[in-house]
Amino acid sequence: MTWIRNPHLRAQFERLLGAADDRPDGGIEDVVRARLAADVAESLEDPAPTVSANVENDDEDPARTAAYLECWLTGSEREAYLVSLAANPRRSANLASAVALLSAIEAEPKTAPPELLARARSVFADPAVYDHRPILARRNRVIGWSLATLMLLIFVPGALVLVGGRIDWPLHSETHLRGLDASAPPPLAGGAPAILGPVPETFSLKAAPAPQHEPGDAARAVPELRSCDLAPAAGTVARSAGRDAENAVRSSSTAPCPPIKAEAEKARDAGGINLEKGAAAASQRAPIITPALPSTR
């Protein structure tokens, strides 16, 4: 007996793909279809090995999810996202819930009470809210600076003795510092405003800097690089100098990804780096800590 001889099973299976208004009257067909849908859904869930290999980690990225939901993901980026959705029931359940939420709040928008708005303003004005782990951060900062100083004290003279065999402290130090002055970009702390573009004190949307390219296109053009990804790379350098340095590097690559990526790529392609623009500039500045360590000839 094959399932083809089971006409109601086949009919109900095909009806699962029917139009939304193609709803049967009920009865046993409903039962068959409910079970079929459940069975097929589960059988489709099993990811093939090739699919699971492509799946990224489980961390959700709201920016990418938002871009996907608004149909701004295309090409390989969309396909990669679909692969992760198809292989990960949690992610697809989360997405379906997000879709429902967005529809619900769009259909029924609420206005925040004025007192809450005022409290939100005070939260944004309160500098203490910057970091949720102030004590931990302070402790890390102290530890980081201590370690960095210790390393400098041990390795710089040690390396000089080992490699040069000659100690000419003032001369070497001054030469090195002069070299740094000539080649190093401006300090990291000054980087953030340049990246973000000049924002007038009295801010208005019309006067505000806008991405030069379609943000989605810019992101698609350079899928493998993200300005947010610069932080870990720079962080490797900065880790030895403590959390402060790491934060400074992060703050220097503050601007959101796509337009800046495009700038960085453009600058790189043009054979030079425009220090006034983009996270590329920040990423170029970040490693300035490293030349200080060898300090040998």
Next chain:
Amino acid sequence: MFATRQSDFALVAGVLAEKSGAITLFLEMACPVLWSVVQKFEPPGADAEAAFLQVVEALKADRYARLRAFDGRARLSTYLALVARDVLASRLANRLVTTPQTAWSAFEPFFKADIRRRIAQRFPREEAGREDIYQDICLKLVEDDFRRVRAYDGRGSFVGYVLTVVERLLIDLVRRDVPRRRLPAAVTRLSRLDQQIYIAVVWDRCPADAKRVSEALCGRFDPTPPLTEIVTSLQRLAAAIALEPDATPEHRKETIPLDRLMQRDASMLLADGAPTPEEHLLLQEEERSRAELILAIRVAAADLPVEDRYYLQTVFSATDPLPPREIAGIMGCGVEDVYRLRQRARRWIAQIAERLEKTRYSPSQQDDDDLDQEPAPARAI
């Protein structure tokens, strides 16, 4: 749309640069979105306000880390809604760990809409029974001190995890309960009122009294049928079929030993809930056919492009066909793409059907003994 996203991007840039004008504009734009999200998940009152402020703090925390991640591809409102939802979900997950005793009061409103939506999609016909199903699911989530929920390993979205658990529970319910709840053929031929009365009396164990049945039917008909009509219907049903409450195992209150039964009254008759031999054969056949079909789909789906595969997963996540607009929302594409995907899926299904037909015996080659044999594995598609 592009202009909106440009200005959103610039606005976030202004906030990151801590320009007071930008921050004011940002809060005026963001607060209604954040408040709308909070209202969907938190009961009104102090809890909702606390949740709202926590979301605002989360946006500012770690030097605006969450705002930095905004890449300007989507609208800021969409991005903020998703971030707010994630923050609230993390808040809930923490609460489940720290104060599980009181967490249910926050957990239930958070997931209520999602759970009800999934129930409606899996059980589109059981409008009257949805509340029972909802309670069933809630009980299972609370069971053993939130055992299922607390198994969350912290990877990925907490919302996604809980909803996956709910989905599994619903599929179990579909498999376990739905087959037992088939209307007898004699009842399927009757009117909708008769069928609903049968369901109320036999499945929902409502006493076969017109007034009680009328109360049970409340909400299933608009307007509720008059009592005289219900009385007539009850009589009609009683003539057609035994109108007794369901005797499925979960409804049996008492176990009667067979020897006691025989001693007490040899002439006593018990309703046999088991299927008749004919029904048994049909059920067996259906199970076999279903197994073949599922196997064939599993094999064939391995070669499907990912978009088609995800389309099928979306479609089969509901018992009734979903509206194309809803599918488009989940698929992150336009409605016209959904129609294109549907055409492709239909062709794919038809191909599977044809291949199954070719690879199996023709009906004339089979004898009745085949019904008792194990199903042959489906061949490669």
